Amino acid sequence: MIVLARTALAVALVTAPLWLASSYHVHVLIMAGIFVILASSLNVLLGYTGLLSLGHAAFFGIGAYTSALLALKLEWSFWLALPAAAALAGTAGWAIGRLALKLRGAYFVLVTISFAGVIALVSTNWMELTNGPLGLPGIPAPALGPWSLRTKTAYYYLVLAAAAVAYLVCARLVRSRIGRAFLALRENEPLAESVGVDSTHYLVLATVVSAAMAGVAGSLYAHYTRFVSPEVFLFSYTVTMVIMVVAGGKGTLAGPVVGAVLFTILPEALREATSWQWQMLVYGVLLVLLVFFLPRGIVPGLQRLAPRRTP
Amino acid sequence: MDVLLQHLINGLVLGGTYALLGIGLTLIFGLMNVVNFAHGEFYTLGAYTAFAALALAGVGFFTALGTAIVVGAALGGLCERVLLRPLRGESIDTTMLVMIGVWIAMQNAELLGWGGVAKTIPHPFPTAPLTLGPLSVAPLRVFVFVTALALIAAAHLLIQRTRLGRAMRATFQDRDTAALMGVRIGRIHTATFAFGSALAAAAGALLGPVFLVYPSMGDLASLKAFSVVILGGLGNLAGATLGGLVLGVAEELGAGYVSSGYRDAVGFVIIILVLLFRPSGLFARAERIG
Numbered sequence: 006m007i008v009l010a011r012t013a014l015a016v017a018l019v020t021a022p023l024w025l026a027s028s029y030h031v032h033v034l035i036m037a038g039i040f041v042i043l044a045s046s047l048n049v050l051l052g053y054t055g056l057l058s059l060g061h062a063a064f065f066g067i068g069a070y071t072s073a074l075l076a077l078k079l080e081w082s083f084w085l086a087l088p089a090a091a092a093l094a095g096t097a098g099w100a101i102g103r104l105a106l107k108l109r110g111a112y113f114v115l116v117t118i119s120f121a122g123v124i125a126l127v128s129t130n131w132m133e134l135t136n137g138p139l140g141l142p143g144i145p146a147p148a149l150g151p152w153s154l155r156t157k158t159a160y161y162y163l164v165l166a167a168a169a170v171a172y173l174v175c176a177r178l179v180r181s182r183i184g185r186a187f188l189a190l191r192e193n194e195p196l197a198e199s200v201g202v203d204s205t206h207y208l209v210l211a212t213v214v215s216a217a218m219a220g221v222a223g224s225l226y227a228h229y230t231r232f233v234s235p236e237v238f239l240f241s242y243t244v245t246m247v248i249m250v251v252a253g254g255k256g257t258l259a260g261p262v263v264g265a266v267l268f269t270i271l272p273e274a275l276r277e278a279t280s281w282q283w284q285m286l287v288y289g290v291l292l293v294l295l296v297f298f299l300p301r302g303i304v305p306g307l308q309r310l311a312p313r314r315t316p
Numbered sequence: 317m318d319v320l321l322q323h324l325i326n327g328l329v330l331g332g333t334y335a336l337l338g339i340g341l342t343l344i345f346g347l348m349n350v351v352n353f354a355h356g357e358f359y360t361l362g363a364y365t366a367f368a369a370l371a372l373a374g375v376g377f378f379t380a381l382g383t384a385i386v387v388g389a390a391l392g393g394l395c396e397r398v399l400l401r402p403l404r405g406e407s408i409d410t411t412m413l414v415m416i417g418v419w420i421a422m423q424n425a426e427l428l429g430w431g432g433v434a435k436t437i438p439h440p441f442p443t444a445p446l447t448l449g450p451l452s453v454a455p456l457r458v459f460v461f462v463t464a465l466a467l468i469a470a471a472h473l474l475i476q477r478t479r480l481g482r483a484m485r486a487t488f489q490d491r492d493t494a495a496l497m498g499v500r501i502g503r504i505h506t507a508t509f510a511f512g513s514a515l516a517a518a519a520g521a522l523l524g525p526v527f528l529v530y531p532s533m534g535d536l537a538s539l540k541a542f543s544v545v546i547l548g549g550l551g552n553l554a555g556a557t558l559g560g561l562v563l564g565v566a567e568e569l570g571a572g573y574v575s576s577g578y579r580d581a582v583g584f585v586i587i588i589l590v591l592l593f594r595p596s597g598l599f600a601r602a603e604r605i606g
Binding site: 115116118122123240251280 | 345351399402403408409410412413414416417418419420421422423424425427428535539542546575577578580581583584585587588591592
C-alpha cells in the first residue's frame with residue numbers, strides 16, 4: 006500500500022510537466038521544490054536540534070549571490086558555482102554554529118537575526134560587488150553538456166533532483182548516529198553530554214549542513230530567476246520557511262516537504278483573490294493558530310489520525 | 317570637536333527613545349520570559365495612533381501622545397490576556413512563535429489599513445533649530461528627549477516605589493515564592509506586558525514626528541530594542557536606560573564617521589559582539605530587575 010502510494014507519487018512528480026496545464030504551473034512547482042530544500046534545511050536545525058534560526062534567509066541569499074557573482078564575474082559554470090555557493094553558505098553557517106557554543110534559545114535567535122541583518126545591509130551597500138539595490142541581472146541558465154536548462158520543464162527536473170537529494174541527505178542524516186545525537190541534544194542537552202555527546206561538535210555540524218543546503222537552494226533560485234537583489238534577504242523568506250516547517254511538522258522528514266508544497270501552492274492559488282498583504286496577515290494569524298491548535302504540525306497530526314499499520 | 321559634540325547630542329536624543337523601547341522589552345523579557353518580537357509593532361501602533369488622533373480626530377499634539385500610550389497599554393494587555401496567558405508554562409520557543417505571528421499579522425494589518433505610503437505627523441514646535449555656539453538642535457528633538465527621560469523616570473518610580481512595582485520585582489526574582497506570598501502572577505504579567513507596550517507606543521508616538529511613519533518601521537525598532545536589552549542585560553532597567561543612550565550615540569557616530577548606509581548595522585554588530593564576549597550585558601552585576 007505504502008509502496009504503491011510512493012510509486013504513484015514518484016510517477017506523478019516525474020511526469021508533472023507533461024500533464025500540467027501551463028508553464029505557470031511548472032513555475033509554481035519549481036518554487037515549491039526550492040522551498041522544499043529551504044524548509045528541509047531549516048528543519049535540520051529547528052526540528053532536530055531545536056535551535057531556531059531566524060536568519061536563514063541569509064544563507065539562502067549568500068548562496069544566491071555567490072552563485073550569481075561567480076557565474077557573472079568569473080564565468081564559472083553552474084555546476085561549479087552551486088557547490089561553491091553551498092560551501093560559502095556552509096562556512097557562514099559554521100561561523101554562526103560556533104556562536105551556538107555559548108548561546109541558546111532567544112539569544113541564538115537574536116544572533117541569527119543580527120547576522121542576517123548585517124549581511125542584508127552589506128548586500129545593499131557594497132555597490133562595487135553586488136550592484137546594491139539594483140541587483141544583478143543576466144545570470145546565465147545552467148547548461149548540461151550541449152543542452153541549456155533554460156526551459157521551465159528542464160529546470161523543473163533539475164530542482165526535482167536537487168530536492169530529492171536534499172530529502173535523502175536529511176533522511177540519512179537524521180537516521181544516523183549523528184541524527185540521534187541531534188535528538189538527544191534537543192531533548193536534554195546536559196544528559197546527552199553526560200553520555201558523551203559533544204554538543205559543540207554536533208550543533209556546529211547541524212548549522213553547517215543546514216546553511217549549505219540553504220545555499221544550494223539560493224544558487225538554484227538565482228539561476229532560475231536569473232536575477233538576484235537584496236530582496237533575497239527579506240525577512241519574509243525566513244518567516245515563510247519557519248511557517249512551512251512548523252505547519253508541516255518540525256522534526257519529521259515529510260513535514261517540511263508537505264509544508265513547503267502547501268505554502269507555495271496555496272498563496273499562488275489565492276493570489277487572484279487576495280493581495281500579498283492579506284496573505285502575510287493570514288500567515289501571521291495562521292502561525293498563532295498553529296501554535297494553539299496544531300502545535301506539532303500537519304504530518305504528526307495526520308499520523309495520529311491514520312490507523313496503525315503493521316510495517 | 318564641534319562635529320563630535322553635535323553627533324553626541326543627536327545620539328542622546330535618539331537614545332532616549334531607544335531606552336524607552338528597551339525598558340519595555342527588558343521588563344517583558346525578564347519578567348515573563350517572553351521574547352517579544354511584536355515589540356516594534358507596538359511602537360508602530362503608537363506612531364499610527366498618534367497620527368490618527370492628530371490628523372483624523374483632530375485632537376492636540378499632547379492629547380495624541382497620551383492616546384497613543386493608552387491604546388498601546390490596552391492592546392498590549394489584551395494581547396497578553398488572550399494569547400500569552402493560556403501559554404504560560406509553555407517553552408520560550410512556543411511563545412516566541414506566537415509573538416512572531418503577532419508581529420507579522422500586526423504589521424500587515426497596518427499595511428492594509430494605512431497603505432505603504434509614509435505619513436508625517438504634524439507637531440506644534442518651531443522648525444528653527446535652537447543654537448548654542450556651533451551646536452544646533454531642533455526644539456522637537458529637545459521635547460522628545462525630555463519626554464523620554466520623564467517617562468523613564470516614571471517607569472523607575474513605578475518599579476521601585478509602588479505596590480505593583482514591588483510585586484513585579486518579586487515575580488522576577490522568584491515566581492513561585494511570589495505566588496505563595498499572594499502575588500497574582502497572571503495580573504502581574506498582564507500589567508507588565510501592558511506597561512512595556514505602552515512605553516513602546518510612547519516611543520513610536522515621540523519619534524513619529526521626527527521621522528516618518530510607515531508600516532515596517534517596527535522591524536528596526538524591535539531590533540534596536542533587542543540591542544538595548546542585550547547591552548544592558550536582561551531585566552536590568554538602569555542597564556536598558558544606559559544601553560539605549562549608548563546605542564543612540566554609537567549609531568550617530570557610526571553613521572557620521574563610518575558610513576550612513578551602515579547606521580542600522582551598529583545595533584546588529586552590538587548584539588553579536590555583546591552576546592559573544594559579555595552575554596550578561598555591559599552593565600550587569602547579576603540578573604535582577606530594578
